[in-house]
Amino acid sequence: MTAGENLDVIIVGGSYAGLSAAMALGRSLRRVLVIDSGLPCNRHTPHSHNFITQDGEKPAAIAEKARAQVLRYPSVQFLNALAVRGRKTERGFAITTQSGLEVEAKKLIFATGIRDHMPDIQGFADCWGISVVHCPYCHGYELQGLKTGIMANGERAFHLVSLVHTLTDKLTILTAGKADFTPEQRATFSRHRIEIIETEIGALAHRQGAVEKVILNNGNSLAVEALYAALPFTQHSEIPHALGCELTEQGYLKVDAVQKTTLEGVYACGDSSNMMRSVANAVYSGQVAGAMANAALAHEQF
Known part of the structure; x- marks a missing residue:
């Protein structure tokens, strides 16, 4: 991964929602980078339930299988890193990792989850x-x-x-x-x-x-x-709000019916944008976010 690589979408967060978004984009031949720090919110849970075909499976096993399937699409890359800053650019958006690497893409998807207190x-x-x-x-x-x-x-x-x-x-x-x-x-x-x-x-x-x-x-x-x-929580990443994405009264990233945030070109999915904290909902909202980001790019390029 190089700072000058020509990306279509950066996905911050590589658990179920982020990987689902990446699959939707990879299948549309979009150049995608998934940045993930490896700390999913359900990492302490021994088994995942209420997700058809995966009921009772270990959360880490679901994520590992999903990651392997997503990375079969050659236009999708995965970076194990912590995203710490974001900025608007002429081309789209740039994300900087803790190591100092800055990458740029036309669209952003945040699948960063929430932090329980x-x-x-x-x-x-x-x-x-x-x-x-x-x-x-x-x-x-x-x-x-x-x-x-x-x-x-x-x-x-x-x-x-x-x-x-x-x-x-x-x-x-x-x-x-x-x-x-x-x-x-x-x-x-x-x-x-x-x-x-x-x-x-x-x-x-x-x-x-x-x-x-x-x-x-x-x-x-x-x-x-x-x-x-019922625990209080904050957004796991401060980047979306710092960029200008609005929050709801409850503290979730405000999105519309197709996972668009209030900042043009930025989407959010998973726990950071919805109180229904489940693997199934994360996968669903991630797929919608990926599809809508791809549709926006397609309309701009057509």
């Missing part, structure tokens, strides 16, 4: 992606019927509880502070015998990532076998 709770990070999870669609079937805690508050908690309740009726809400629910929501919880605990959490007792107990700051504890957590 772990709470300062002992044992939480050890359980994340194993028994402490974010999504009932990705993990709920395997956790069905278990004693389950919901670490969330307000509307987010109510929505999550309604989904998880179809999988287990052994639920406790852990708001880690004053509960923020309407009288109607509290009545619903009461009807389903769902307890609300407002005491802050000090630690999770676990065995090799399998949570066994929530230890509260008042000295009490709650036996649990699974925990859903």
